[in-house]
Amino acid sequence: MNPRLQLSLAILLDTLAVCIAWVGSYLIRFNFEWPADYTEQIQLGLGLFLLTHILAGLHFGLYRSMLAFASLPDVKRMLKAVLVTTTVMVLFMATYRVQPGTPRSVMLLFPLLLMLIMGGGRLAWRMWSEHRLYSPSRHSGKPVVIAGAGRGGAMLLRELDRSPDWNVVALVDDDPAKHGLEMFGRPVAGSINDLPDILQAFEAHHVILAMPSAARDSLQRATTLAAASGAHVFTVPSLEDLMTGRVGIQSMRPVAIEDLLGREPVSIDTPHVQKMLASKTVLVTGAGGSIGSELCRQLRRFSPEQIILYELGEFALYTLEQWFATHSPETRIIPLAGDVKDDRRLEEVFSRYRPQVIFHAAAYKHVPLMEVDNAWQAVRNNVLGTLRVAQAAQEFGAERFILISTDKAVNPTNVMGATKRLAEMVCEALYRESGSTQFEMVRFGNVLGSNGSVIPKFQEQIARGGPLTVTHPEITRYFMSIPEAAQLVLQAAAMGEGGEIFVLDMGEPVRIIDMARNMIRLCGYTEDDIRIEFTGLRPGEKLYEELLADSESTRQTPHPKLRIAQSRPVDHNFLNKLALWLNQTIPVSDEETRAGLITWVPEYTPAMHDISTKTTPKGLPQEPSKAAPTELQS
Known part of the structure; x- marks a missing residue:
């Protein structure tokens, strides 16, 4: 909306609020009958209060805020403007000595009505704007489930509602007190453990993690369950940005294998x-x-x-x-x-x-x-x-x-x-x-992700359609x-x-076969789509x-x-x-x-492994791989 038009609408809204509140306070006082004896008092007060209120609103920045996003700071500004107008009203009534006097109930009714009408008008405008912009009926985007129904999930939901590419259909959270409740019209349908059933029930194939304060095992569990259900899993890289409202849709990224390590952030002196x-x-x-x-x-x-x-x-x-x-x-x-x-x-x-x-x-x-x-x-x-x-x-x-x-x-x-x-x-x-x-x-x-390490190699092999080559089913690495x-x-x-x-x-050491399977799932494939092939330990390679x-x-x-x-x-x-x-x-x-x-180095014991025999997981066809085996190094 044009800023000048918005300013004019906000001033018009407050002008109507002063008029309705001032005249309405007299009508309520006299049982909705026009008090002819107070006509002059009403007219004089109305002109004075309109001027006072608009000037106070400009002074306190009331008209700098966008009506579609009115919030608590705007309520504070409204209170300040109403307080100034009420003070001028008290002074006016104290100095206005024309008979038959001033009804004292008007002094209470006027500020209450004024605040109610100003706040209600802004609330109605915001509700209409949000209905127009964010109504689920407008969305034809991809159905998505948000994992996390806290403040982070709420902020992410609002961001997603602005995009036609996404349609949030449900949320999940491990807090049982939230189950059955709604957030901006979307149900909190269950816990993280219920993700597979919820994804199937809502026909959703995307999950976005929004759990800033959750333990890493919760993030791992959500990712594993979603990936196992064939869903694409996304996260927001900087969840502190999510908590402060600075996150945007463009900052989302697919969950990477690094996110599944379960390692807590390191802090240094x-x-x-x-x-x-x-x-x-x-x-x-x-x-x-x-x-x-x-x-x-x-x-x-x-x-x-x-x-x-x-x-x-x-x-x-x-x-x-x-x-x-x-x-x-x-x-x-x-x-x-x-x-x-x-x-x-x-x-x-x-x-x-x-x-x-x-x-x-x-x-x-x-x-x-x-x-x-x-x-x-x-x-x-x-x-x-x-x-x-x-x-x-x-x-x-x-x-x-x-x-x-x-x-x-x-x-x-x-x-x-x-x-x-x-x-x-x-x-x-x-x-x-x-x-x-x-x-x-x-x-x-x-x-x-270091040069030549296992993850880039797996990514290349997945991009080629497989197979993923692992040297041994029990090999582990830190x-x-x-x-x-x-x-x-x-x-x-x-x-x-x-x-x-x-x-x-x-x-804890990580089994490479588990890492390979997780990467296949995170890329949206199954082990039927991308084979895993065991190639045998190579010269110098340890099992553990x-x-x-x-x-x-x-x-x-x-x-x-x-x-x-x-x-x-x-x-x-x-x-x-x-x-x-x-x-x-x-x-x-x-x-x-x-x-x-x-x-x-007396403790050095050269290890030579026979790599001529290649094996594949049980149930997979025995075919030689053209892809070079993945090697792991520091």
């Missing part, structure tokens, strides 16, 4: 991390990778003086640089191309920028890829690269060096895990030799989100005093991951999601001997590399 990073030069190696790039994005929150993005891959470095240019142009970044094994490049970078805090995330991490024809390159990149960056940190007086490690370093059965354990040992040895730079290591499992991992790395870095191996709380080695114990930290592992001591002459091995210039075979790793 922000002041402690801020103290470590504020006004410091921070260097991140492997800055373009999954963990490295998220670390860089998290670092900007803590006001570092500058962030050095050290990355070998040109495109990854360019992508991260463009992200900062778009989303955080105020953050000073220095994008540098470089190899962690290039000691001359490292010396140039460290001597010029003097980084005070180093996060070493650069690594080869793909387990089976490093097993065949790449084992020595894994050693050079993961171990020699760590040694050279760490020595540069020591030489140029860095305050902290944080190594990003992996759960595969625990009792490793593959080259990647053994090299990461050896990198941890390098940091332990360097810390023991020098007290100037604090070395800390952070060990965690798989991160969801998972956490990339932002959660990055935040806990920062927390561990700030908490460390030097030489610690921090182990992140990875929660571990976070602590047999020879290690842990102790608690002040943070509930961080523990400190105590590992076996490193040999006194370890670094000198290791340097001789790492600096070989002749080609080193996979077998020689594994033999060397066994020498340095």
Whole structure:
């Protein structure tokens, strides 16, 4: 509606309200007979009160609100305007001495009638507008059930009512007191456990989660039941926006597999991390990778003086640089191309920028890829690269060096895990030799959505129509989100005093077969549509991951999601001997590399699996897959 037209209508409404209330108060007083003796008093008062009331309404902003969305703030403005008009009325009647006097009941009736008519008029306008805009009869959109009948569900329902694409047919909530009630004309039809029956009864194929304060198990249960019923499940990414009314239809997204992890949001000691990073030069190696790039994005929150993005891959470095240019142009970044094994490049970078805090995330991490024809390159990149960056940190007086490690370093059965354990040992040895730079290591499992990890692989396979390839029906992995991992790395870095191996709380291990089935359902398919095929464990792959080695114990930290592992001591002459091995210039075979790793990491036990036999779930046809097996890595 045109703003000027709306202003005119609002003033007209209040003009009629003053007229009806003033004249009506006299008619009620005299049993609806016109009091001829009071005609002059009525006329004089009416002109005075109309002028007073309109000026008061303008002063208090009563006419700035849209009539279709009148709410409690408008009631407060109305009360203020009526109070001013009533005060002027009292003064008028106190000074008006013409006989036969002033009826005292009018002084009470007038403000009551005025408030009733003003409020009632606005309420009627809003009801008419909402009926016109939001009436369910207008909707021909997709039937949808909202999970959650609280404040969040109410706000989402109102947002959905504005869209012709959706038609909310029912709500579900675990609070039995709400069952059988209605919200904006829609029934609260039952609990979350009743979702399958409710979806069938209302012929709905979409569910939207709106449960800001619900426990994660409730969200998991709602998603699992809806997906199992063949429904598409959506959620609002930022439920605090939903609670404050800032959410829009465009912010909804399908529920992702990450939402089913059941992990509570992580909180960190922000002041402690801020103290470590504020006004410091921070260097991140492997800055373009999954963990490295998220670390860089998290670092900007803590006001570092500058962030050095050290990355070998040109495109990854360019992508991260463009992200900062778009989303955080105020953050000073220095994008540098470089190899962690290039000691001359490292010396140039460290001597010029003097980084005070180093996060070493650069690594080869793909387990089976490093097993065949790449084992020595894994050693050079993961171990020699760590040694050279760490020595540069020591030489140029860095305050902290944080190594990003992996759960595969625990009792490793593959080259990647053994090299990461050896990198941890390098940091332990360097810390023991020098007290100037604090070395800390952070060990965690798989991160969801990282480059080459299981979820993107499953998504690609589903897009191709399957099959989904899983190495073993009982294989399990620990998972956490990339932002959660990055935040806990920062927390561990700030908490460390030097030489610690921090182990992140990875929660409960997840069966990969369950994850595959959930992803199939979330994409709107059944296992009849997308097959799951077992391919057998590949070389170096474990059935179960571990976070602590047999020879290690842990102790608690002040943070509930961080523990400190105590590992076996490193040999006194370890670094000198290791340097001789790492600096070989002749080609080193996979077998020689594994033999060397066994020498340095006695707990390393190479595991070789026969992958020639492929099996499929019971009841599925035995067909060879053309899709590469999904691999899991940190």
